[in-house]
Amino acid sequence: MAFVHFEDVRKVYHMGDVDVCALDGMTFDIERGELCVIVGPSGAGKTTLLNMLGGMDRPTSGVIELGGRQVSDLDDRGLTLYRRNDIGFVFQFYNLVQNLTALENVELASQICPDPLPSAEALAAVGLEGRLDNFPAQLSGGEQQRVAIARAIAKNPKLLLCDEPTGALDYRTGKQILALLQDTCRATGRTVAIVTHNSAFTQVADRVIHVREGRATSVSTNPSPAPASSVEW
Ligand SMILES: Nc1ncnc2c1ncn2[C@@H]1O[C@H](COP(=O)(O)OP(=O)(O)O)[C@@H](O)[C@H]1O
Numbered sequence: 001m002a003f004v005h006f007e008d009v010r011k012v013y014h015m016g017d018v019d020v021c022a023l024d025g026m027t028f029d030i031e032r033g034e035l036c037v038i039v040g041p042s043g044a045g046k047t048t049l050l051n052m053l054g055g056m057d058r059p060t061s062g063v064i065e066l067g068g069r070q071v072s073d074l075d076d077r078g079l080t081l082y083r084r085n086d087i088g089f090v091f092q093f094y095n096l097v098q099n100l101t102a103l104e105n106v107e108l109a110s111q112i113c114p115d116p117l118p119s120a121e122a123l124a125a126v127g128l129e130g131r132l133d134n135f136p137a138q139l140s141g142g143e144q145q146r147v148a149i150a151r152a153i154a155k156n157p158k159l160l161l162c163d164e165p166t167g168a169l170d171y172r173t174g175k176q177i178l179a180l181l182q183d184t185c186r187a188t189g190r191t192v193a194i195v196t197h198n199s200a201f202t203q204v205a206d207r208v209i210h211v212r213e214g215r216a217t218s219v220s221t222n223p224s225p226a227p228a229s230s231v232e233w
C-alpha cells in the first residue's frame with residue numbers, strides 16, 4: 001500500500017443552488033520519502049486536494065489514506081489530531097503571527113505536538129539561526145517563508161504539504177525555497193508534496209501528478225530529478 005493513497009475522491013461544494021465539483025474522481029498514490037509535485041492550471045482542484053489530504057476538510061466521497069490509516073472517515077476530533085500531529089503545512093502567504101518572533105512562531109506550532117524538533121534547530125536547518133528574535137515584518141518574503149517551513153518541519157510531521165510555496169516570491173528567492181524543500185526531502189527522508197501551476201517544478205520531483213478539472217490526468221515518476229538550483233523558468 002502506498003504511503004499516500006487517493007482513490008476516486010470527489011469534493012462537491014454547494015454554493016446556493018449551484019454545485020461546484022472541485023474534485024471529480026481523483027486517484028493517485030505517493031510513496032514514502034518522495035518529493036511529489038502536483039501541477040495544474042488555476043481552478044484544477046489543487047488546493048482542494050491538499051486541503052483534503054491535510055485534513056482541513058472532508059471529501060464528499062472516496063478514500064484518502066496516509067501511512068495505511070484512513071483519513072477520509074476520521075471524526076472531527078480525529079481530524080484535529082491528524083492535522084496537529086501528522087501534517088506540516090506551508091502556504092503561499094506564509095501565515096506567520098505578526099507579533100511573535102521567528103522562534104516564537106515555530107514554538108507556537110510545535111509545542112502542541114507529541115514529538116517536536118527543537119525550534120532553534122528547525123530554524124537553523126532553513127538558514128535562519130541568526131534571525132530567531134526577528135519579527136516577521138523584519139524579514140524578507142523569502143525569509144518569512146523559511147520560518148513557515150521551519151514551523152512545519154518542527155512539528156516533525158509525517159507529510160509536508162506546500163500550496164504554491166513560491167507564489168508570492170521573486171524568481172531567485174522562489175528558486176531558493178524550492179531548493180530548500182528539495183533538500184529537506186532528501187536530508188530527512190520526509191515525504192513532501194508541492195502544489196504549483198509552474199510546470200518547471202516537475203523537473204525536481206521524484207513523482208509528478210498532473211491535475212485538470214478535478215482529476216489526476218497523469219502520474220509519472222522521475223528516475224533522475226534535477227537539482228532545484230539548475231532549473232529555469
Ligand atoms: N470553499 C469553496 N467553495 C466553493 N467552491 C470552491 C471552494 N474551494 C474551491 N472551490 C472551487 O473548486 C474549484 C477548484 O478550486 P481550487 O482547489 O482552489 O483550485 P486550484 O488550487 O487548482 O486553483 C474551483 O472552481 C473553485 O472555484
Ligand SMILES: [Mg+2]
Binds near residue numbers: 047048
Ligand atoms: Mg490553489
